Amino acid sequence: xxxxxxxxxxxxxxxxxxxxxxxxxxxxxxxxxxxxxxxxxxxxxxxxxxxxxxxxxxxxxxxxxxxxxxxxxxxxxxxxxxxxxxxxxxxxxxxxxxxxxxxxxxxxxxxxxxxxxxxxxxxxxxxxxxxxxxxxxxxxxxxxxxxxxxxxxxxxxxxxxxxxxxxxxxxxxxxxxxxxxxxxxxxxxxxxxxxxxxxxxxxxxxxxxxxxxxxxxxxxxxxxxxxxxxxxxxxxxxxxxxxxxxxxxxxxxxxxxxxxxxxxxxxxxxxxxxxxxxxxxxxxxxxxxxxxxxxxxxxxxxxxxxxxxxxxxxxxxxxxxxxxxxxxxxxxxxxxxxxxxxxxxxxxxxxxxxxxxxxxxxxx
Ligand SMILES: C[S@@+](CC[C@H](N)C(=O)[O-])C[C@H]1O[C@@H](n2cnc3c(N)ncnc32)[C@H](O)[C@@H]1O
Numbered sequence: 382x383x384x385x386x387x388x389x390x391x392x393x394x395x396x397x398x399x400x401x402x403x404x405x406x407x408x409x410x411x412x413x414x415x416x417x418x419x420x421x422x423x424x425x426x427x428x429x430x431x432x433x434x435x436x437x438x439x440x441x442x443x444x445x446x447x448x449x450x451x452x453x454x455x456x457x458x459x460x461x462x463x464x465x466x467x468x469x470x471x472x473x474x475x476x477x478x479x480x481x482x483x484x485x486x487x488x489x490x491x492x493x494x495x496x497x498x499x500x501x502x503x504x505x506x507x508x509x510x511x512x513x514x515x516x517x518x519x520x521x522x523x524x525x526x527x528x529x530x531x532x533x534x535x536x537x538x539x540x541x542x543x544x545x546x547x548x549x550x551x552x553x554x555x556x557x558x559x560x561x562x563x564x565x566x567x568x569x570x571x572x573x574x575x576x577x578x579x580x581x582x583x584x585x586x587x588x589x590x591x592x593x594x595x596x597x598x599x600x601x602x603x604x605x606x607x608x609x610x611x612x613x614x615x616x617x618x619x620x621x622x623x624x625x626x627x628x629x630x631x632x633x634x635x636x637x638x639x640x641x642x643x644x645x646x647x648x649x650x651x652x653x654x655x656x657x658x659x660x661x662x663x664x665x666x667x668x669x670x671x672x673x674x675x676x677x678x679x680x681x682x683x684x685x686x687x688x689x690x691x692x693x694x695x696x697x698x699x700x701x702x703x704x705x706x707x708x709x710x711x712x713x714x715x716x717x718x719x720x721x722x723x724x725x726x727x728x729x730x731x732x733x734x735x736x737x738x739x740x741x742x743x744x745x
Pocket of ligand 1: 570571572573574592593594595598620621622623636637638639642
């Protein structure tokens with residue numbers, strides 16, 4: 382009986398059995414399993430075909446070499462760890478970098494100035510803190526995740542990151558058009574519950590459309606927009622980005638937090654380009670390998686963010702993100718980053734802090 386633990390020699394005539402098993406800890410030859418195809422393969426071997434079950438595995442990746450899908454992130458983690466000496470994880474900078482100063486977002490300023498604790502608490506009774514994925518300021522000391530003083534560690538991290546993103550992306554976009562978004566149209570693709578769309582309206586954007594594939598997110602976006610008093614300038618709808626064809630274009634298109642949850646990256650960037658008049662913003666997880674490519678992910682960390690339950694995502698490298706923007710027809714690309722609050726101790730290890738999450742602006 383063939384064993385998955387590497388006892389068979391290539392060229393022998395094995396009976397193929399279950400090949401699922403851990404990779405060996407030793408340097409013994411590795412073997413490849415064919416559990417599903419064993420009957421057919423044995424027929425082929427009986428018919429004179431040669432079968433070689435010896436695996437050749439890169440020394441950079443030994444975790445679960447059997448290619449059975451579920452250990453993708455462990456394998457990738459091992460690759461990253463082992464490729465450190467080759468300096469493959471340098472944070473490259475290939476386009477102009479604009480650093481946006483740290484200033485409170487329009488939503489933060491609005492929430493601080495209103496005497497609206499009762500309304501905020503009423504909203505949190507309708508949609509309790511554990512049902513909002515991210516932090517959005519609602520009233521002094523109070524946000525969608527609850528009272529700022531009593532957040533758990535993951536919630537506090539979410540708060541820092543949410544405030545950081547909301548400020549540097551939307552202030553950056555506003556500064557690129559002269560300081561405010563007055564009179565402009567903006568589309569927020571995969572808007573979730575509308576934080577960025579609402580922030581755009583608070584910054585003066587006149588027509589703000591947001592859509593998301595999940596009905597529940599859009600219901601919350603409408604509620605939150607009502608809370609911030611931006612209903613007159615915001616419209617939210619349920620749609621799949623690959624089918625969204627509004628017969629119009631927008632001055633600014635936001636494509637935030639989506640590029641690493643999908644399987645058709647080129648089509649997504651093309652669709653973003655088609656919807657945009659002036660500029661598009663892409664904020665995404667990126668990988669640091671110095672080539673234009675995609676890392677296959679299974680979306681196990683945030684299944685509620687993927688388009689469907691396919692359990693398959695293509696995560697771009699930093700270079701792929703930039704190249705895709707050019708290939709889709711954008712003429713110029715720059716990058717935005719923020720200045721983190723010095724009190725955010727976790728920034729150093731946050732994806733934004735280590736160059737694994739980046740934000741580019743692509744001009745048409
Ligand atoms: C990580 S969240 C990002 C939310 C928001 N844009 C942000 O950056 O904070 C990903 C969002 O994409 C939505 N989504 C996933 N696939 C989509 C698709 N094909 N069309 C529209 N929305 C989609 C999810 O429902 C989810 O709200």
